Amino acid sequence: MSALEQSRHLATAIPGPRSQDLITRKKAAVASGVGNTMPVYAARAFGGIVEDVDGNRLIDLGSGIAVTTVGNASPRVVDAVREQVANFTHTCFMVTPYEGYVAVAEALNRLTPGDGDKRSALFNSGSEAVENAIKIARVYTGKQAVVSFDHAYHGRTNLTMALTAKSMPYKHGFGPFAPEIYRAPLSYPFRDAEFGGKELATDGELAARRAITMMDKQVGAENLAAVIIEPIQGEGGFIVPAEGFLPTLLQWCRDNDVVFIADEVQTGFARTGRMFACEHEGIVPDLIVTAKGIADGMPLSAVTGPASIMDAPHVGGLGGTYGGNPVACAAALATIATIEDGGLVDRAAHIESLMKDKLGRMQAEDDRIGDVRGRGAMIAVELVKPGTLEPDAELTKKLSTAAHQAGVIVLTCGTFGNVLRFLPPLTISDELLLEALDVLELILRDL
Structure with missing residues (x-):
């Protein structure tokens, strides 16, 4: 499993043909009340990467909703x-x-x-x-x-x-x-x-x-x-x-x-x-x-x-x-x-420092980022309409969708649907983490 390269790579558009086939099969076999965040089907995962059935390698900022804290398929x-x-x-x-x-x-x-x-x-x-x-x-x-x-x-x-x-x-x-x-x-x-x-x-x-x-x-x-x-x-x-x-x-x-x-x-x-x-x-x-x-x-x-x-x-x-x-x-x-x-409690604190530094600089330049908050590797940004505190769920949805298409797994949350949340595995590298945030920054500028 360690052979799974720890880099973002898009072999196809998201979703790729094999994932599209599985999406069709899912619609015919699985109750429609069971939804999906990402339009891809996982094949392997390790460290900070999830690889889909089409060979796309995605940076994982979700950890299966805070589950694979020590990294997917952790050797021990x-x-x-x-x-x-x-x-x-x-x-x-x-x-x-x-x-x-x-x-x-x-x-x-x-x-x-x-x-x-x-x-x-x-x-x-x-x-x-x-x-x-x-x-x-x-x-x-x-x-x-x-x-x-x-x-x-x-x-x-x-x-x-x-x-x-x-x-x-x-x-x-x-x-x-x-x-x-x-x-x-x-x-x-x-x-x-x-x-x-x-x-x-x-x-x-x-x-x-x-x-x-x-x-x-x-x-x-x-x-x-x-x-x-x-x-x-x-x-x-x-x-x-x-x-x-x-x-x-x-x-x-x-x-x-x-x-x-x-x-x-x-x-x-x-x-x-x-x-x-x-x-x-x-x-x-x-x-x-x-x-x-x-x-x-x-x-x-x-x-x-x-x-x-x-x-x-x-x-x-x-x-x-x-x-x-x-x-x-x-x-x-x-x-x-x-x-x-593995000292992962301290690692979580380090991830917080990295993320808040990057997101804080983004917030200073973009008034659509109303708040940056959280602790450890549990960080969120709350998105608002410019110059207000009004929740912007539409921007949040567009940002998360574009991130998925760019190979970054992110989750949304919040009563108003306007919070982007980050739950990276504690074993993710600093380089992967910062690359994912750079991708989000570029997408937010384009939006």
Whole structure:
């Protein structure tokens, strides 16, 4: 796999003939509700490059939506998966358990913020882990209500759709949703400055008090089992709350017997320049939900927290046929080892420096770039109409489409559809990363 050349190369127009044939086959075989960002079909991937079936080599600034953090087909992960597959692929941990599950739980208990006696439970997807975190919080507190935030994304299952803020495409037409879900205002510095003034945009504690007032008045702490929040919002637009917002919320939860759940599905495992994003403000959530980058592409997720909370559900109340699959566990252990031994937490911080420097210079020359934000290798630009704060979703779509045609994989996000997000693998070279940003700069000038 290392023979996959780490350079951008366009052998055909995008999409090429083989991808076009697969697009036709997909339309005839796959439900139309399953969409695609890129009009190409992958054949190989390694490091910072995805090669399609037509031989085009694309610079990867998406990592499969923050999944292949240590790089696609990372050698240590490949070796671990091969060894495990040769031994056994499944027994169900609830029937015939195996060491890999226990070892992953031990690693999570060690890595997540906070000291003391911890427990973990493993599942398949981020949505599934979020639902189980809510179950645990409800049993532990004996309460039912849950608060999530504006612009939140927590998944596509029924309960997680209720927690998710954006209607299209995630919720539209799929209701009714799970009850006892409430929404509070987030700290969104770029847009809070527009509607609430500079103080609200920069004072995280003030923004948290706004949310707490809503929770007190509309829900009541005596009814509230959990508050769930992404320390940096993902699908909502890579929104980094103002400093002080998260600690103030956490303290209120502590004071009111409310479980504070950090959804670190997209932000976890070195993505933001810390092992977990909540570490940037030194907070220790009651429960941490992880997935995506945990196993370099194998389906695995987890909930981790103090034994006093995690052990609240009765025996048999947590689990699932495939939860903590042995192959996925082997991949997770190899992924964690790669992050720790390879210094990838520091690498993410270096990527942040490179990207913010380049994007900041672009912003200074182009008033359509309203904001550059994020942490580590989780960076975004919010595009606006010139001289305003009005979201420009059309420009965002044109820019991302042109980038795809030029051989750069980028993703969009945001409640208003006007955010371009960058999630490069931490193993991408500086040269590839800067080349991709140069391509985007040229396209933006042409547009």
